[in-house]
Amino acid sequence: MDHNNTLSAIICSNCPRRRFGVCKVMVNFISQYCDSHSPRQFSLLAKKFLFRQGEELQDAYVLREGWIQLTRVSENGERQVFRPVLPGELLGVQPDSKGPAIYSAVAALDSVICDIPNLDTMCLSEPKLAMRVAWVAACDMVLTEMYLTNIAHRNARERIAFMALELYRRLAMRGLNEGYMIQFPLKQQDIADTLGLTAIHVNRALHVLREENVLTIHKHQLTILNYNKLCTIVGSDLEPMSSCDIMVDV
Amino acid sequence: MDHNNTLSAIICSNCPRRRFGVCKVMVNFISQYCDSHSPRQFSLLAKKFLFRQGEELQDAYVLREGWIQLTRVSENGERQVFRPVLPGELLGVQPDSKGPAIYSAVAALDSVICDIPNLDTMCLSEPKLAMRVAWVAACDMVLTEMYLTNIAHRNARERIAFMALELYRRLAMRGLNEGYMIQFPLKQQDIADTLGLTAIHVNRALHVLREENVLTIHKHQLTILNYNKLCTIVGSDLEPMSSCDIMVDV
DNA sequence: CGTAAAGTTGAATTCTTTCAAACACGGTGG
DNA sequence: CCACCGTGTTTGAAAGAATTCAACTTTACG
Numbered sequence: 001m002d003h004n005n006t007l008s009a010i011i012c013s014n015c016p017r018r019r020f021g022v023c024k025v026m027v028n029f030i031s032q033y034c035d036s037h038s039p040r041q042f043s044l045l046a047k048k049f050l051f052r053q054g055e056e057l058q059d060a061y062v063l064r065e066g067w068i069q070l071t072r073v074s075e076n077g078e079r080q081v082f083r084p085v086l087p088g089e090l091l092g093v094q095p096d097s098k099g100p101a102i103y104s105a106v107a108a109l110d111s112v113i114c115d116i117p118n119l120d121t122m123c124l125s126e127p128k129l130a131m132r133v134a135w136v137a138a139c140d141m142v143l144t145e146m147y148l149t150n151i152a153h154r155n156a157r158e159r160i161a162f163m164a165l166e167l168y169r170r171l172a173m174r175g176l177n178e179g180y181m182i183q184f185p186l187k188q189q190d191i192a193d194t195l196g197l198t199a200i201h202v203n204r205a206l207h208v209l210r211e212e213n214v215l216t217i218h219k220h221q222l223t224i225l226n227y228n229k230l231c232t233i234v235g236s237d238l239e240p241m242s243s244c245d246i247m248v249d250v
Numbered sequence: 251m252d253h254n255n256t257l258s259a260i261i262c263s264n265c266p267r268r269r270f271g272v273c274k275v276m277v278n279f280i281s282q283y284c285d286s287h288s289p290r291q292f293s294l295l296a297k298k299f300l301f302r303q304g305e306e307l308q309d310a311y312v313l314r315e316g317w318i319q320l321t322r323v324s325e326n327g328e329r330q331v332f333r334p335v336l337p338g339e340l341l342g343v344q345p346d347s348k349g350p351a352i353y354s355a356v357a358a359l360d361s362v363i364c365d366i367p368n369l370d371t372m373c374l375s376e377p378k379l380a381m382r383v384a385w386v387a388a389c390d391m392v393l394t395e396m397y398l399t400n401i402a403h404r405n406a407r408e409r410i411a412f413m414a415l416e417l418y419r420r421l422a423m424r425g426l427n428e429g430y431m432i433q434f435p436l437k438q439q440d441i442a443d444t445l446g447l448t449a450i451h452v453n454r455a456l457h458v459l460r461e462e463n464v465l466t467i468h469k470h471q472l473t474i475l476n477y478n479k480l481c482t483i484v485g486s487d488l489e490p491m492s493s494c495d496i497m498v499d500v
Numbered sequence: 501c502g503t504a505a506a507g508t509t510g511a512a513t514t515c516t517t518t519c520a521a522a523c524a525c526g527g528t529g530g
Numbered sequence: 531c532c533a534c535c536g537t538g539t540t541t542g543a544a545a546g547a548a549t550t551c552a553a554c555t556t557t558a559c560g
Contacts, residue, residue, distance in 0.1 A: 072395075072399070074399065074403075074485065075485060076485050078399075078403045080395075080398070080399045080402060080403065082395060093384070093388055094388055094392070095388045095389045120381070123377060123384070124377045124378070125377065126377070127373060127374045127377040127380050128374070130373065130380030130381045130383075130384060131370070131373050131374065131380045133380075133381075133384040134343070134373070134380060134383040134384035134387055135345060137384055137387030137388055138343055138344055138387055139345045140391060141387060141390060141394060142344070142345060142352065144391060144394050144395060145322075145332060147398060148332075148394065148397060149322070149324065149328075149330045151398065151401050151402050151446065152330060152401050152445070152446025153324075153328045153330065153446060155514095155515065155516090156515080156516075187537095187538065187539090188538075188539070189538080195402070196401065196402025196403060198516075198517060198518080199539085200516090200517075200518085200539095200540085200541090201515090201516055201517070203539065203540060203541090204540090204541090207540085207541095235324065235325060235326050405547070406547080406548075437505095437506065437507090438507065439506080447548075447549090448548075448549060448550080449506090450507095450508085450509090450549075450550085451547090451548055451549070453507065453508060453509090454508090454509090457508085457509095
């Protein structure tokens, strides 16, 4: 954990807002809770579905290792990919908690998942847990809003730069990087469906970013070639804020 | 309330997914809770700020009447407007609940607001409340994701059609419509900043929608001229899902 | 009534998509 | 070992969508 702490300190020192000066890599409260109360872990191979859009959703889950993609296909066949779910994060929480899943969850990498069968019931007897769930939802909201803002205001090159930096920071915060390199299991089509572009245009924008020596994606690995330039392109409005990244005192 | 119930039944019967067949206009749990525990209501004139981005956020709030806009200005000066907050909805909930506000809240109409000074504390002693906050966050997330998908996949005309229909449904569900007309206090620039367009392009797209006899905005009122056609344009992937719209049993 | 703010229109430019075709790579079966 | 196939990536050219800039009109408000 010490390594992570150092790393996140470095990353956080980059943050525009003061409050992140004190942020630490958080030992995920919900994960801990699940470990002691319901250690039902299982693994899920890449490309397998954890659940499918429209299926009755039974449980909530915590991703322990790997990478999960949340995707929704609308009636006219458009595919939207939402914020990537990274280790430590909660998924399967939705308004109608036992109703049909509002999106599909697919493993992008071989993953390890912790099942939480009775989150609702546990929350009722454990207000702290309920609050933590609310807090996680608020964090995920911030992340989703960042993606929304990114799509709304930036061109293809900048959108991709944002996504790369955002993922890099969230992974590095967990120590899941090797220097400036991270695992990157997504296809160009996935990037396109996340950022509201066509795969062809993603390809061209990636080419430009490679030409500029900013970043490159090769063999399922993303390498940042010029971190500062990447930050400049993104506009440094990026903050490390996912449900696992900030320490709050509850 | 009976009028509302009928109305929402009509609207919900339009929903693609079965589960909404049973949805009712919800008597907002949090509002009720606040009424009995902290009836600190006050009013806020249009264009006044409830709080500003960066200011220390003290409390959470419930909007009782009016219309609140959540806006964030990034460092490079881009302005993003997030999902409109309508009567009955909760606002001011964010990861760092007593930290600097991550966006500004501005009244778009004269509003009545209920102050909730100690949401955190109340949640600790009242798990149901905490769960409701989590549930509200999940609903807001769905709405935000709908806006994200809308921006990512549709052109200007369709984005505006979506926004119009989404707002109409949420307001009609509360009985805040007059037939196919709703109050619409936003400027074209606000629409643009919500949907990731320029005000000029919004203007042109609105012109087209008017030409097609789909909808018209005039004198701060939005009128739907052809509801079915509007639904067709939007693609009927729209569901009435805000924190105040669905009844769940807790 | 006058000024500022909001809305409208046109033309040129930039960005993105579309369609079509070619290429690269990994795996399979002969 | 190689030919074959499918998936994913790359490239080009043309069409379409959205932005920019500039000018003008209308509306709102003190």
